[in-house]
Structures are given as structure tokens and as C-alpha cells.
Amino acid sequence: MKNLELKNRDLEVLWHPCTQMKDHEVLPLIPIKKAHGVYLEDFEGNSYIDAVSSWWVNLFGHTNKYINDKIKEQLDTLEHVMLAGFTHEPVVRLSERLVKLTPDGLEKCFYSDNGSSAVEVALKMSYHAHLNDGKKNKTIFVSLSNSYHGETIGALSVGDVELYKDTYKPLLLKTIQTPVPSDLSIKAAQDAAYEFEELCKEKADEISAIILEPLIQGAGSMHMYHTEFLVLVREICNKYDVHLIADEVMVGFGRTGELFACGKANITPDFIVLSKGLTAGYLPLSVVLTTNDIYAKFYCNYNEHKAFLHSHSYTGNALACACANATLDIFENDNIIEKNRVIAKYMGDSLQKFLELKNVESIRQTGMICAINLKGYAPELRIGLKVYNYGLEKGVLLRPLGNVIYFMPPYIITNEEIDKMMNTAYDAIKLLD
Numbered sequence: 089m090k091n092l093e094l095k096n097r098d099l100e101v102l103w104h105p106c107t108q109m110k111d112h113e114v115l116p117l118i119p120i121k122k123a124h125g126v127y128l129e130d131f132e133g134n135s136y137i138d139a140v141s142s143w144w145v146n147l148f149g150h151t152n153k154y155i156n157d158k159i160k161e162q163l164d165t166l167e168h169v170m171l172a173g174f175t176h177e178p179v180v181r182l183s184e185r186l187v188k189l190t191p192d193g194l195e196k197c198f199y200s201d202n203g204s205s206a207v208e209v210a211l212k213m214s215y216h217a218h219l220n221d222g223k224k225n226k227t228i229f230v231s232l233s234n235s236y237h238g239e240t241i242g243a244l245s246v247g248d249v250e251l252y253k254d255t256y257k258p259l260l261l262k263t264i265q266t267p268v269p270s271d272l273s274i275k276a277a278q279d280a281a282y283e284f285e286e287l288c289k290e291k292a293d294e295i296s297a298i299i300l301e302p303l304i305q306g307a308g309s310m311h312m313y314h315t316e317f318l319v320l321v322r323e324i325c326n327k328y329d330v331h332l333i334a335d336e337v338m339v340g341f342g343r344t345g346e347l348f349a350c351g352k353a354n355i356t357p358d359f360i361v362l363s364k365g366l367t368a369g370y371l372p373l374s375v376v377l378t379t380n381d382i383y384a385k386f387y388c389n390y391n392e393h394k395a396f397l398h399s400h401s402y403t404g405n406a407l408a409c410a411c412a413n414a415t416l417d418i419f420e421n422d423n424i425i426e427k428n429r430v431i432a433k434y435m436g437d438s439l440q441k442f443l444e445l446k447n448v449e450s451i452r453q454t455g456m457i458c459a460i461n462l463k464g465y466a467p468e469l470r471i472g473l474k475v476y477n478y479g480l481e482k483g484v485l486l487r488p489l490g491n492v493i494y495f496m497p498p499y500i501i502t503n504e505e506i507d508k509m510m511n512t513a514y515d516a517i518k519l520l521d
């Protein structure tokens with residue numbers, strides 16, 4: 089098999105995500121034959137460092153032996169059983185562990201199978217919890233400007249990235265966006281919290297929840313803000329009876345330097361949404377954790393019609409749960425959060441040299457994510473695409489978000505591989521000039 093052969097067969101029958109398919113008349117589609125560690129390998133033996141963790145999901149490298157073994161073990165025991173009326177050991181064990189590891193007070197786990205559907209679960213639960221409390225008017229969700237929460241209709245409604253949202257606006261729920269802190273400073277956090285409180289003063293009777301990506305807005309070009317904002321939003325939510333939904337789909341499982349971003353700010357949201365890293369990049373699984381207080385609002389005799397009648401066919405899939413348990417084993421056994429601090433420091437140090445480049449405007453880092461803003465190239469120039477193509481040529485998978493180049497590698501990356509990843513981006517940016 090050759091790269092070209094598979095590419096041609098692909099384009100006959102596939103429609104790829106987030107892609108103008110016509111681009112593939114000129115843009116290479118990369119067939120991947122196999123992968124190991126941070127490397128993806130094609131059919132002609134070229135390999136690529138996966139510097140974006142395969143769309144932010146991979147934590148411990150591809151075909152990780154420990155995870156592979158655990159999934160194989162589960163495969164011969166129980167692959168799946170429906171979770172209504174039934175249960176199994178991997179899902180119970182995973183839930184016990186998540187309750188322990190997430191911020192204090194999150195006590196119940198509700199499963200789903202991707203980030204967007206879990207966001208939908210959290211939104212519906214929030215509205216429904218208020219309704220069960222007799223508050224019928226809390227029908228509006230607030231989110232931050234520049235936010236991203238997925239692409240199903242409800243999740244898209246609380247998002248604010250035009251590229252994904254604009255076309256579908258006539259279909260979406262009515263939501264309100266309050267400003268995200270403009271930078272990493274405490275002052276920006278306080279200013280944005282002030283705006284949110286002003287909104288609550290006026291409209292809290294109609295607001296069910298605020299949903300936000302704690303500390304880093306991923307698809308919003310890796311925009312970062314201070315933990316103080318989370319602390320203030322938590323206080324405001326308490327004061328105005330508004331739920332706080334923390335969408336940790338991207339930042340969860342160590343990306344910010346702590347296991348969970350809310351833990352870094354020392355707050356407990358009413359709902360935390362987890363997916364991506366939950367299975368270390370192997371299998372689709374997501375979960376919403378909430379408090380016993382919220383759970384209790386749905387607990388009554390069947391005929392009172394307060395139950396949360398939401399389901400997905402693959403809710404709590406046993407293979408995915410076994411994989412998530414293996415992921416948590418690695419965090420526990422290999423001291424990952426500690427090791428990540430060392431890797432993050434090395435990445436942060438290497439990042440400084442980008443400031444030498446004339447076309448670099450700014451750099452920033454939170455934990456295991458580094459980002460570089462390039463100076464205002466017009467969108468039509470598709471600068472990101474040029475960097476992407478250059479990276480592939482040199483064996484590094486970079487996937488810029490417009491004029492923002494970022495690094496979000498698996499946690500097993502070595503210093504040597506970081507050097508290659510960063511140097512390739514450096515050369516690519518230099519060549520743009």
C-alpha cells in the first residue's frame with residue numbers, strides 16, 4: 089500500500105471533519121499506517137511528532153502498552169452492556185475514582201460519549217434542576233466571549249467562535265456572552281467578573297448557569313486567563329443562584345499543570361464536564377460530575393416526573409471505562425503531574441526564543457500548553473496552513489488556529505522531541521517573513 093493509493097480511496101468515500109474538502113485537491117491528506125509514542129507514521133515510512141496530541145486527546149502516547157493491555161483484558165471479559173438497569177465493575181471503579189480526584193463536593197457521575205453530548209447533559213441538568221425547584225424562568229445560559237463547547241446545537245449555542253457558529257445562528261438557543269478576561273492578569277480577571285456580576289444583577293432570575301472553559305479557551309485560539317476569575321465567578325454564582333458549569337473537556341487531566349483546572353483555583357463547580365483526556369486519546373467517553381445537592385432535586389417517586397430521562401446508547405461503555413481506569417492508573421503510578429511540571433518548564437524556556445522573531449506578537453503558557461500569537465496576517469493568507477504544511481515536511485504535526493501557533497504534546501514527550509517541535513515551528517514562522 090502506498091500513501092497515494094489510500095488517499096485516493098479515501099476521497100471517493102469520506103467527508104472529513106472541519107474541512108473544506110476541495111482543499112484536498114492541493115492539500116495533502118496524510119494516511120497513517122501506525123503510531124507509537126509521540127510519533128505517527130505513514131505508509132512510506134515518514135514519521136510526524138504529534139504536537140497537538142491528535143486534537144488534544146492523547147496523553148501518554150499512541151499504542152501505549154499499559155493501556156493496550158488493559159483494554160485487551162476488558163475486551164475478553166465484557167465489551168458493553170446498557171447502563172439503564174445494569175452496571176459493571178469498570179464504570180463503578182471509574183466513578184469512585186473520579187469522585188475522589190475531582191474537586192470536593194462533586195459526588196455523582198453521569199456518562200455520555202463525547203464532549204459535546206456531555207455539555208448538552210450539563211445544560212439540560214442545570215435547567216431541569218432549577219425547574220424541579222419550582223424556578224421555571226431560568227431558561228438562559230451564559231457563556232464567555234470567545235468560548236468553545238462543542239458543535240451539537242446546544243453546545244454550539246453556548247459557544248462564541250464565529251467560524252463554527254455563524255452559519256447555524258438561526259437554529260440556536262438564545263444565550264448571553266459575558267466578556268472573558270482579556271489576558272492573564274488579575275486586573276483582567278476582576279474586570280470580567282465585574283461584568284458578569286452586572287449581568288446577574290439584571291437577569292439572574294432567568295439565568296440557569298454560566299458555562300466556561302476554566303483557565304484556557306482551547307478552540308478560542310488558546311486564550312488564557314487567571315485563576316482569580318474562577319474564584320470570583322464561583323462567589324457570584326452562589327450569590328445569584330446561578331449554576332457554574334466547568335467545561336474541562338480540554339483542560340482536564342493535567343493540561344493546566346494540575347489534574348483539574350478547578351482544583352488549581354480551589355473551587356468546586358456545580359457541574360464538571362470531562363472527556364478528551366479521560367481515555368488518554370483512545371476511545372470516546374465523557375462524563376458530567378455534579379453535587380449530591382443537584383442529584384437530590386431529581387430523586388423522588390417516579391410519578392412526580394422529575395427524573396433525568398436522558399440517555400445515549402453507549403453510556404458508560406465498559407471498554408472505554410477500562411481505558412479510563414488505565415489512564416488514571418498511569419497518573420497515579422507514574423507521578424505524571426510532577427513530571428509534567430518539569431516538561432512544562434522546559435517548554436516554557438524554549439518558548440522564549442520566539443520573541444526574537446519580528447513577526448511574533450506575544451507568547452503565553454499555562455502548564456502543558458504553549459501558544460504564540462503572530463502579528464496580524466490577514467485571514468486570507470492562511471498563515472496557519474503554511475505553518476502546517478512546513479511542519480509536515482519536517483516531520484512535525486502542528487495545526488495552528490489562524491494566526492496562533494500552539495504546542496500541546498503528549499505528556500511523554502522528551503526534551504529532544506520538544507526541541508525538534510519548537511525549532512520546526514520557529515523556522516516555519518521565520519520563513520513567513
Ligand SMILES: *Cc1c(COP(=O)(O)O)cnc(C)c1O
Nearest residue numbers: 202203204236237238306337338
Ligand atoms: C473538544 C471540546 C468540546 C467538544 O468535545 P467533542 O468530543 O469534540 O464533542 C467541548 N468543550 C471543549 C472545551 C472542547 O475543547
